[in-house]
Amino acid sequence: MTDSDDLMSIRQMCAAYDVTPRTLRFYESKELLFPIREGQKRLFTKRDRARLKLILRGKRFGFSLEEIRQLLELYNIGDQQQTQIQRTYEIAQDRLADMERQRAELDEAITELKEQLDWGAKIIASMKQTKKAAE
Amino acid sequence: MTDSDDLMSIRQMCAAYDVTPRTLRFYESKELLFPIREGQKRLFTKRDRARLKLILRGKRFGFSLEEIRQLLELYNIGDQQQTQIQRTYEIAQDRLADMERQRAELDEAITELKEQLDWGAKIIASMKQTKKAAE
DNA sequence: CGTTACGCTTACGTTAACGTCAACTTTACT
DNA sequence: AGTAAAGTTGACGTTAACGTAAGCGTAACG
Known part of the structure; x- marks a missing residue:
């Protein structure tokens, strides 16, 4: 069990969290997610998945993505x-x-x-x- | 105390509920409010004001105007x-x-x-x- | 009688959060 | 080599809920 089974493709993410590829790329463009790159392709880490969960929950409460982005900084508090x-x-x-x-x-x-x-x-x-x- | 002090102009409505004229006309166009007309001008009744309160509260919960419109029908149930x-x-x-x-x-x-x-x-x-x- | 205030309609502009192509590239079979 | 699957980057389209500006009517005020 290496570190690599920690990484998911965009399709796997879509299936796992019921979102579209467009959505994930959009969130990346808005700096809500930071998937790493293997060549061109995105690979989503455990951290991205934790963030995505919070994003989706935030949305259910009517938070805007910008507000969510700010809240996510709480998890980065050490930085x-x-x-x-x-x-x-x-x-x-x-x-x-x-x-x-x-x-x-x-x-x-x-x-x-x-x-x-x-x-x-x-x-x-x-x-x-x-x-x-x-x- | 006649029935007429029951009626408010669009400006009075705006002041009373902190909305813009545009918003009130928009709600009318979406059949959420039904002000009566005195010539061209809109006159808002007590019923319109009750509806507006519900609309504004509905919005705070993230209901869409269309959803609110349907909920408002509950108050018209007799019809x-x-x-x-x-x-x-x-x-x-x-x-x-x-x-x-x-x-x-x-x-x-x-x-x-x-x-x-x-x-x-x-x-x-x-x-x-x-x-x-x-x- | 001019102008200021209030109101009306019509219509184009705006923001958020994606959807939906189009036009590739890269990888994976067969 | 051919092709299907999965991925990529633009870039334009869409919906909701108004904002905003243009152009016009009318009613009171000085």
Whole structure:
């Protein structure tokens, strides 16, 4: 078991994470991924895969790729100067606050939506009753 | 207190909900709002304002305008035929499930992000210590 | 009666995040 | 050698949700 089974082709990546080649190349162009090259071809490392997972999850929360790129720097924290770290740290704090606000609103909306649904269900039920009575 | 103080001009709407005229006209064109007309001019009713609030909240959760439009039909449930109601009802059920999944993921992400931040904070602290020691 | 304010329509411009060719090259069979 | 599979780099197309500017109507104000 060498280091090489740590590397994946673009197709393998696509299959594994359900994305297109275009997407992976796009992410590379945006400096979200840094696959190494074997000649022309891209080879994705374990690190790229970890990053991709975070990217995909980030997207599900509505983060922009640029925001995700900044968050990813948290994982590179050792590379940066202290001021940079502080900045990144602050960005993440803000994001966290945003997310918690979002969750609170989401809770509210879920509750209200559920009420709406109950209401709708009751109307449907009453309509069925009316229909039955008319038969 | 007649019915007329129930009506707002486009500018009043913009001020009240922090949106642009363009946005309101756009929402109308997409059949999310239905302001009445006084000559050429739009007059927004209480109903439009209620809808706008829901639209803006929907957006904060990353719903598309089209999805929001469908959700808004829930509030119009009396107007529809039974099959239509059923469809809308199902759509809302699905959305609700989506939202709950989203919340679960959000909870997870918040937890992980918090851990990352703790980690970052510790590193920063230790760096300050090191710096102090060097002085 | 001119101009400022508000409003309208039409229509082209913009950003994000890819999709979708086209036109190669390289590698892998057969 | 022929060809199919997998990969590459441009470069233009697409959708959503407005922004922005042009050109026009009208209504109140000084």
